[in-house]
Amino acid sequence: MPSRRRALLALALLTLPAAAWGWGQNGHRVVGEIADRHLSNHARRQIAVILDGESLAEAATRPDEIRSDPAWDHTHAWHWISIDDGETLATTARAAEGDVLEAMQRFEAVLRDPAAPKERKAEALRFLVHFAGDVHQPLHVGRRADQGGNGIPVRWFRESRNLHYVWDGGLVESQRLSFTELTRFIDQATPQQVTAWQAAPYEEWVRESFCLRPVVYDFGPDAPANAGELPDLGYRYAYHKTPVVEERLLQAGIRLAGRLDAIFAGLPPPAAPEAIPSDPVLWCVVDG
Numbered sequence: 001m002p003s004r005r006r007a008l009l010a011l012a013l014l015t016l017p018a019a020a021w022g023w024g025q026n027g028h029r030v031v032g033e034i035a036d037r038h039l040s041n042h043a044r045r046q047i048a049v050i051l052d053g054e055s056l057a058e059a060a061t062r063p064d065e066i067r068s069d070p071a072w073d074h075t076h077a078w079h080w081i082s083i084d085d086g087e088t089l090a091t092t093a094r095a096a097e098g099d100v101l102e103a104m105q106r107f108e109a110v111l112r113d114p115a116a117p118k119e120r121k122a123e124a125l126r127f128l129v130h131f132a133g134d135v136h137q138p139l140h141v142g143r144r145a146d147q148g149g150n151g152i153p154v155r156w157f158r159e160s161r162n163l164h165y166v167w168d169g170g171l172v173e174s175q176r177l178s179f180t181e182l183t184r185f186i187d188q189a190t191p192q193q194v195t196a197w198q199a200a201p202y203e204e205w206v207r208e209s210f211c212l213r214p215v216v217y218d219f220g221p222d223a224p225a226n227a228g229e230l231p232d233l234g235y236r237y238a239y240h241k242t243p244v245v246e247e248r249l250l251q252a253g254i255r256l257a258g259r260l261d262a263i264f265a266g267l268p269p270p271a272a273p274e275a276i277p278s279d280p281v282l283w284c285v286v287d288g
Contacts (some may be wrong), residue, residue, distance in 0.1 A: 024169030032056035034253025198258030
């Protein structure tokens with residue numbers, strides 16, 4: 001993309017509300033960069049052809065960049081899935097216009113289709129890279145009542161924000177690292193973790209984010225003391241929550257690499273659970 005167009009898109013992004021961001025630009029680039037570091041050579045070559053040399057880190061932010069264009073308004077609901085407390089994936093009402101789980105499944109099908117033209121595969125790849133990041137952000141598997149934390153006002157380092165903003169970008173950007181620095185620092189998964197994470201189907205990615213929501217809403221000593229006051233989040237909240245953010249970014253990148261390797265090798269995807277528990281208590285029980 002010409003540099004002038006990139007600059008205009010970046011400027012347009014600054015005007016988007018916090019709800020438009022999923023991990024922010026740096027977070028999504030971290031996911032793409034980690035995935036690239038774990039790809040097979042075969043998948044990397046196929047991706048280079050489809051994207052005309054564009055890196056996965058670059059591709060990862062495109063679905064947010066285009067959201068300032070009304071022609072892409074129909075994609076907005078694809079960035080999240082709503083599952084209220086007391087629900088599970090099996091019992092929640094899925095959005096008719098699609099959600100992040102449906103979108104990942106659909107775009108994977110395009111990438112696996114040998115008859116799909118290169119332009120469609122490029123679009124599908126960019127969306128899949130982006131949504132792999134989105135679904136690992138716990139508030140992108142959000143409550144309807146507060147719109148995934150967008151309706152929870154907070155003070156973030158003395159600035160008026162909302163909880164979704166803190167998790168989309170605030171916790172990543174507060175470290176003052178480039179996406180390549182953050183990637184290098186957190187890309188330390190063991191071979192056992194890589195194997196286990198890549199074996200998880202999309203439904204597991206959703207389940208994990210849902211089950212992490214109590215961590216997100218736990219303000220601890222930063223909770224307001226009086227009614228009407230806002231949670232005053234800063235260094236203490238960041239210290240306790242940043243490890244969760246880093247693990248979710250790492251999982252997203254490693255899982256994306258595994259999924260892309262399988263796609264371009266013609267291997268079947270990890271099997272979805274035959275029966276998704278309808279009991280929300282059981283749904284959040286982790287084996288072992």
